[in-house]
Amino acid sequence: MVKNVDIAYEFGKVKTHKQISVGFALETNDELQNAIGKLNKKKLDMVVLNSMNDANATFGYDTNKISIIKNNLMKKEFPLKNKTEVAFDIVNEASSLLFTKENFWETIKVA
Numbered sequence: 001m002v003k004n005v006d007i008a009y010e011f012g013k014v015k016t017h018k019q020i021s022v023g024f025a026l027e028t029n030d031e032l033q034n035a036i037g038k039l040n041k042k043k044l045d046m047v048v049l050n051s052m053n054d055a056n057a058t059f060g061y062d063t064n065k066i067s068i069i070k071n072n073l074m075k076k077e078f079p080l081k082n083k084t085e086v087a088f089d090i091v092n093e094a095s096s097l098l099f100t101k102e103n104f105w106e107t108i109k110v111a
Helices: 007-014 031-041 083-110
Strands: 022-027 046-051 066-070 075-077
Touching (some): 031 066, 046 083, 066 083
Parallel strands (some): 022 046
Antiparallel strands (some): 046 066, 066 075
8 A cells, every 4th residue: 555645745845935725624533633733734824624523514414614723823613504605715714814925925025
């Protein structure tokens, strides 16, 4: 058996200041600690935490409940929503992170 390459980990080693990386953590226990561990180990900008312990979420349902943890360890919890709305939440959070990062680097260039 050949071990698969951890693409998120490898990307974390080479990403530039103009890129963001988003990871996903599906956890059953020690959810927050495991998600933060992935965030740090893989040098992610944010991780989307799914819990197997939430009713009517994850597999077999049209709904999901997520938390997003950013690399500053700020955690934002979202209520149970349909998966299309969850996707919009993820894209909105990633977009705001990228916008903030781009503005930071533009400020550095001007200064």
